[in-house]
Amino acid sequence: MTIEKLNFNRIGYFVAVVDAGTITGAAKALSISKAVVSKQILTLEEELGTALLHRNTRHMHPTDAGLRFYEQAKAALNQAEEAYAEVQSGKAIPEGHFRITAPVDYGTLHLAPLLAQFVQDNSGVTIDLHLSDDRLDPVVHHFDLGFRVGWPSDSSNQMRKVGTFEEWVVASPGLAQSATEPNDLAGLSFVANAALKNATKWRFSKGSKVQDITVTSSFKLNTSPAISRAIAAGACFSILPNFLVYDDVAAGRLVRLQPDWSLRSGGIYAMTPPTKHKPLAIRTIIEVVATYHQAGLGQTSG
Known part of the structure; x- marks a missing residue:
């Protein structure tokens, strides 16, 4: 996948789902609908060509591939947030x-x-x-x-x-x-x-x-x-x-x-x-x- 096709919001939705354990919890944390989160996760899995989550009626947890992607994705999102905050404030600050x-x-x-x-x-x-x-x-x-x-x-x-x-x-x-x-x-x-x-x-x-x-x-x-x-x-x-x-x-x-x-x-x-x-x-x-x-x-x- 080229950098032009990366969707950081989609990646952020996935990280939120893993953190919350459910799509409902992620949607609440992100203040968006469950349908949007669910669709974006499915799209992300299609783009990557692999399942990222094990799903059941009450809970979700990452697959082995999903766990590896989660750790790298969360680190990348944190780095992006820090870069934004640094430019905005003129100095590096914890965020x-x-x-x-x-x-x-x-x-x-x-x-x-x-x-x-x-x-x-x-x-x-x-x-x-x-x-x-x-x-x-x-x-x-x-x-x-x-x-x-x-x-x-x-x-x-x-x-x-x-x-x-x-x-x-x-x-x-x-x-x-x-x-x-x-x-x-x-x-x-x-x-x-x-x-x-x-x-x-x-x-x-x-x-x-x-x-x-x-x-x-x-x-x-x-x-x-x-x-x-x-x-x-x-x-x-x-x-x-x-x-x-x-x-x-x-x-x-x-x-x-x-x-x-x-x-x-x-x-x-x-x-x-x-x-x-x-x-x-x-x-x-x-x-x-x-x-x-x-x-x-x-x-x-x-």
């Missing part, structure tokens, strides 16, 4: 609507405030932040940006480390004097994170010394914020990322145990689909988050 996903605990405490400030500072940007502890793939679930915390597995997506964290042993203040060595923890009441595979086995290190311990769980929860609240209320302890409990420790609501011993450290990663062009807003958000952690504002190290 567009973006879907972002992150884990519940990290997203609630750190990312939500950062993104709230970002959209306030950039009036041309709107963001849909979806918080979930499911590891949602940006391509499969149509996110422009995803954040992962921990030790991510290999991925075809592009990843950049924007921060680090450490695991801390934290307890209610009443337990502070009862555990001076890692082995002392084995006899204390432990709140386990049900989302972890090995939630009761931990390795501590201090210089050349290593201690492996197994703790007994009296209570299991599946979210880190709930665990931190539970240990603050009872005579028990847990092991949590320091970005989650730093403020509670600083305020005295929790106490950090075994500070001379180290547990695992991990990374905070920004993940984007494997497209050549990243929208200016996405590039800027990643820099904002990286700067936040580098400045120690997220208290994710030490």
Whole structure:
């Protein structure tokens, strides 16, 4: 197809359908009729010579070819919007609507405030932040940006480390004097994170010394914020990322145990689909988050 035959509105309709999941949702978002959207999608498929969508009575999702086309088409539309905005304003400014996903605990405490400030500072940007502890793939679930915390597995997506964290042993203040060595923890009441595979086995290190311990769980929860609240209320302890409990420790609501011993450290990663062009807003958000952690504002190290 030659550039003269490209119809960016048609491409935009297709992107809107994938984002919304239905033609009805896309038509509502675009403020046009369902008939127009449906006809334009069929025309686009005829032009490309392939089916872009699987259709049923309630939902639509892209075919393999449609998913590849969606990622490239969305990137192209974003780039075109940025070019228009740059010419109009005389400078490059972030523009567009973006879907972002992150884990519940990290997203609630750190990312939500950062993104709230970002959209306030950039009036041309709107963001849909979806918080979930499911590891949602940006391509499969149509996110422009995803954040992962921990030790991510290999991925075809592009990843950049924007921060680090450490695991801390934290307890209610009443337990502070009862555990001076890692082995002392084995006899204390432990709140386990049900989302972890090995939630009761931990390795501590201090210089050349290593201690492996197994703790007994009296209570299991599946979210880190709930665990931190539970240990603050009872005579028990847990092991949590320091970005989650730093403020509670600083305020005295929790106490950090075994500070001379180290547990695992991990990374905070920004993940984007494997497209050549990243929208200016996405590039800027990643820099904002990286700067936040580098400045120690997220208290994710030490």
